[in-house]
Amino acid sequence: MKVLLISNYRPDKQQSMLKYAEMLQHELRSRGCTVQVIHPPVVFGRLPFIPGPWRKWIGYIDKYLVAPAYFRRHARRADIIHVCDHSNAMYLRCAGKRPTLITCHDLLAILAARGVYPKAKTSFTGKLLQRWIAANLSRADNIICVSKKTQNDLDALFPGIHSRTKVIHHPLNWNYSSATPDAITETKKRSGLEPNAEYLLHVGGNQWYKNRLGAMQIFAALRKYPRFRSVKLIMVGKPWTLEMRQYRAMSDVAQEMIERIEVSNEDLRALYSGAVALLFPSLEEGFGWPVLEAQACGCPVITSNRAPMIEIAGEAALFIDPTTPEGAAQFISEHAQDLPLLQIAGFRNLARFTKDKIIDSYLELYGQVIDRNKPTMAV
Numbered sequence: 001m002k003v004l005l006i007s008n009y010r011p012d013k014q015q016s017m018l019k020y021a022e023m024l025q026h027e028l029r030s031r032g033c034t035v036q037v038i039h040p041p042v043v044f045g046r047l048p049f050i051p052g053p054w055r056k057w058i059g060y061i062d063k064y065l066v067a068p069a070y071f072r073r074h075a076r077r078a079d080i081i082h083v084c085d086h087s088n089a090m091y092l093r094c095a096g097k098r099p100t101l102i103t104c105h106d107l108l109a110i111l112a113a114r115g116v117y118p119k120a121k122t123s124f125t126g127k128l129l130q131r132w133i134a135a136n137l138s139r140a141d142n143i144i145c146v147s148k149k150t151q152n153d154l155d156a157l158f159p160g161i162h163s164r165t166k167v168i169h170h171p172l173n174w175n176y177s178s179a180t181p182d183a184i185t186e187t188k189k190r191s192g193l194e195p196n197a198e199y200l201l202h203v204g205g206n207q208w209y210k211n212r213l214g215a216m217q218i219f220a221a222l223r224k225y226p227r228f229r230s231v232k233l234i235m236v237g238k239p240w241t242l243e244m245r246q247y248r249a250m251s252d253v254a255q256e257m258i259e260r261i262e263v264s265n266e267d268l269r270a271l272y273s274g275a276v277a278l279l280f281p282s283l284e285e286g287f288g289w290p291v292l293e294a295q296a297c298g299c300p301v302i303t304s305n306r307a308p309m310i311e312i313a314g315e316a317a318l319f320i321d322p323t324t325p326e327g328a329a330q331f332i333s334e335h336a337q338d339l340p341l342l343q344i345a346g347f348r349n350l351a352r353f354t355k356d357k358i359i360d361s362y363l364e365l366y367g368q369v370i371d372r373n374k375p376t377m378a379v
Helices: 015-030 052-075 086-095 108-113 124-138 148-157 181-190 212-222 242-250 265-274 289-296 309-313 325-334 336-353 355-376
Strands: 002-006 034-038 080-083 100-104 143-145 165-167 199-204 232-237 257-261 277-280 301-304 318-320
Touching: 002 015, 002 052, 002 086, 015 034, 015 355, 034 052, 052 086, 080 086, 080 355, 086 100, 086 124, 100 355, 108 124, 108 148, 143 148, 148 165, 181 265, 199 212, 199 265, 199 289, 212 232, 212 242, 212 277, 212 325, 232 265, 265 289, 277 289, 289 301, 289 309, 289 336, 301 309, 309 318, 318 325, 318 336, 325 336, 336 355
Parallel strands: 002 034, 002 080, 080 100, 100 143, 143 165, 199 232, 199 277, 232 257, 277 301, 301 318
Antiparallel strands: none
16 A cells, blocks of 8 residues: 655644654554655745745745645555645645545634634634635545544534544554653753652643643642642743743742753653653643653643543543632642552553554555545546
8 A cells, every 4th residue: 555644844843743644654664555754845945045934934835836736746656645734634635536534633723713712813814724724624535533522623613524534543653651760860850850859740832722821820729738839840842931931920839830841752751750740731632642641651640621631531630620720729639649540540541542553543544545436546
């Protein structure tokens, strides 16, 4: 089987999407498939004299004017074309009559552009882009949804699309596992902590739905309880926003909140492994990779009582209301004795997300799509 994976524009640095395509390439090749990953070619985006603010717009030329012809050439040699990110739904047209499918990771940007999320602000041009993406996604013949939540959102947005969707969960996109004691000690040192220090961990970017300020507020409330009086908070991801820095400056526990920017996978594994728990109070997600990453490292999970977190975490998490910091802190304190038990439950939950099981699902779907399209395939 010759599989063509269309991945994202590299200068956009959408690491999770790039890793997803790389994971598929590696695993499908290990099953005997001939796999090629291609990206929108960087032509105008590499020009050195383009000012920083204009690079996004120049990138659009590469992505939407240069890339289609490039993709059409490659599509002729494939048995199936898999667009790995729904934000590239317009590339489905480049396949001609070849079998296609697309992975929908979430509908957050599409729904935000329609005013569903008041906290999310979308520019006029951003709204136009999301309408274009949604229009192409709605016409896709075969859609992989990474969670039941994403599938339900699609059903609500495009009534009748359910028959063209299939839920296939993500596996881990890196080999997370419990780190050694020495690695945990070293990463604590890099975080400015003593070897015996305890901390909660938050992992996420600055998107509104990651609720990073909410994580700070829950932590501040949690510090009032005896079990967590000496526990610190390490936040991994992008640099803190101005709002977060202002909150920290006014907080009584300002010195207990630690910023870690763009850590490596190895360092993140050690941070998960040494944490009291992952604090992941997201308001929305398409999947929620940190939940599985934490469980793979033996880190108990505290997350939101919302989909898809409850779907992904299974029975291996404490579920909190992410919008009520005081209530969440009280619930965590009352169930602190359950955190060690969640380590074992987390390892059990991971059995639902093994790469072998998930790649089996991909290959089964690929075969079905190819069989359905045999009469219309043209060279």
